[in-house]
Amino acid sequence: MKAEVWVKTANVTVPYFDLKAQYGLLRDEILEALDRVSQNATFILGEEVERFEQAFAGYCEVKHCIALNSGTSALHLALLTAGIGTGDEVITTANTFIATAEAIAYTGATPVFVDIDPATANIDPERIEAAITKRTRAIIPVHLYGRPADMDSITEMAERDRLLVIEDACQAHGARYAGRRVGGFGRAAAFSFYPGKNLGAYGEGGALTTNDDDIASMARSLRSHGESTRYLHKYVGYNYRMDGFQAAVLNVKLKYLEQWTAKRQAFAALYRRWLQDANVRLLEDPADTECVYHLFVAYVDNRDKVRAELEKLGVQTAVHYPKPVHLQEAFSYLERTPGSLPLTERACEQVLGMPLFPEMTEEQVSYAAHCLTEVVGNK
Ligand SMILES: *Cc1c(COP(=O)(O)O)cnc(C)c1O
Secondary structure (H helix, E strand, C coil), X not given: CCHHHCXXXXXXXXXXXXXXXXXXXXXXXXXXXXXXXXXXXXXXXXXXXXXXXXXHHHHHCCCEEEEECCHHHHHHHHHHHCCCCCCCEXXXXXXXXXXXXXXXXXXXXEEXXXXXXXXXXXXXXXXXXXXXXXXXXXXXXXXXHHCCCCHHHHHHHHHHCCCEEEEECCCCCCCEECCXXXXXXXXXXXXXXXXXXXXXXXXXXXXXXXXXXXXXHHHHHHCECCEEECCEECCCCCECECEHHHHHHHHHHHCCHHHHHHHHXXXXXXXXXXXXXXXXXXXXCCCCEECCCCCEEEECCCHHHHHHHHHHCCECCECCCCCCHHHCHHHHHXXXXXXXXXXXXXXXXXXXXXXXXCCCXXXXXXXXXXXXXXXXXXX
């Protein structure tokens, strides 16, 4: 523990994240953008949405971005535009938000969960092969916590077995794998703009990205009741359109995303430094990736007790996720039992999300890291 960084101010509290602090900094710009949408009365799709689609496609280094009303809708459309449906199997991870698996279920396909590599918390490519059957059509790697999955291994395996790859990039805006931004590695990718994500709207929001013209045009049609032209419907589609207000907020916030990501990365590096002697296990950044730290997690024994102790010290934490998807009641029909994905289950028991947001201070990172060290002890 380095004395110069140990700032134990009795009344410091460290929130898990703080969207109000961010609004304080952006208020004028946001109000002006919302006013513009109101003046133009473009409440659904429209100019701001188109502007955002162009800007976000550029940001992700992909050809197309289709703005939607959520990340879940993006996953659903990514699967539908890949032709996935009843009788198909889709391989993914159970160490994720339930939406990844729900989207598979919406199409009538069956989610097939593969255990994680505990060093990365992401799907273990070495375990995918054994889960492939004649019905397997696609793999959905999740770039959990903003950390790219092992796309070389996954892509190679998918090509060998003629499987499609759909990225769940809902936590990974701007992350890079082998120099390229996530969102363009598979047939399509899903992003979420839920308020707490690295790029968050002021309500629900999401996007599908792709480099394929046909997927882009089908996704555009499906998000708006399967319309080809106004009131001519080619498919039974959905109402998955993005609001003008959300796009206006996202257009303001996208300009700051790089600098916010740099802050997240800097704070993650400080956590790493200040937790090096603590009795915790940390994830390493995989080689040749740039992680965007949607979350900074540590793995600890007696996690719930540690959380309670930290709470008393004024440090808010969170757990993503306390129960893996294969053991959720909603998926009981898959008949997966406890112990069937031991590494995922252990991760869910031990994972502890530390406070991390661009508006926090180094002092707060230091305080949170040192409180955690105090609670769990040294290695
Ligand atoms: C947030 C999230 C989703 C769902 O996004 P919504 O916009 O909330 O529908 C899907 N997958 C992952 C990994 C997420 O973190």
